[in-house]
Amino acid sequence: MFSQLMQMNPPGCIDGHHGEWLMSPAVLTEGVRVFWDAGYQLHVHVNGDGGMDAVLAAQIVRAGSMVRHGLRVPFHSDFMMAPMAPLLLAWCAATRTTRSGRRVSPEEMLGVEQVLRGITIDAAFALRLDHEIGSIVAGKKADFTVLEDDLFELGAERLKDVRVAGTVFEGDVHLLERPLARLLAGAAAPRPVSAMRASAPHGRYRKPASAVCCGPDGDPCVFLRQLASARVAEGPRAA
Known part of the structure; x- marks a missing residue:
């Protein structure tokens, strides 16, 4: 592709x-x-x-200038052309560091809170869905990500190291067997796993994710294949 x-x-x-x-x-x-x-x-x-x-x-990507002029700055991954990695996008916008280690236009860097808006509420705004998703507010859908690490504690330089503990989708909690960071992340500081992991319910197609889903192969299509397999195993739906 x-x-x-x-x-x-x-x-x-x-x-x-x-x-x-x-x-x-x-x-x-x-x-x-x-x-x-x-x-x-x-x-x-x-x-x-x-x-x-x-x-x-x-x-x-003059993100800093856009924010200073009162504009919202959403981020997206261009999936399926690239892996879904919102925390990496946040790290890029916060540090503007290339793969070679060069920092480009530091005056356009965004703060941690602003880049988090770019992958949550401002991204929802770009989809015209900020009335339904993008923030944890009474009346919106209970869809959000559970993180194992404190973003503000790690800071901008380690946003890509943050480990994901699981998700909440339509109010149901779906936690991984162990927290996972993305492929390019460094070693995140160990933190205790939430006690609710053992009792978390799983939805119809939200079975416990394996390490392969976010593993070193970096395959963005793994989730789609898992979902297709679940549908095949269930069999055809009644008309």
Whole structure:
């Protein structure tokens, strides 16, 4: 599904081929400046870490400027083109650090609370569903994620290390057998597992998730295959 012409940083593609620029970094940077200054909203689709470095270097994601001007800044993963990793998105917006370790346009970084809004209530606002989801408020759907670690205690630099303990979906608690962080996370500080894990109920298709779901293979399609298997095992529904 990924474009074979995407620009990759060293060591590049495993078969030795290299990508092609549809728009060179110099042209991209100048073009962004022209349209941004003219008041246009910019949207860019990019594949490859080399291409992403060029996008960040052009300061396309001017999240800090948008927030300072009173705009909401939601984030999304482009699933299924990329894994669902909202905490990684939050870390990117809070640190603006590339894979090479370079920090791009630090003046556009967001605080921890603001990036959390970007993957919760402001993301719901972008979907026009903030009246139903996005925050824990009486009258909204009881859909949210249970985290094992304190985001504010770890701080912006370790947002991608935060471990997920489980979820609450439509009011039902679904906890993992053990808290899991995403593939690129470092070792998070150990914390006690919640006592409610042992007694948590499971919904119709919300069976206890295995380590494979969030494991080192990084396969974003695992959940979809698990859901399909559950439906097949149940058999056809009555008309």
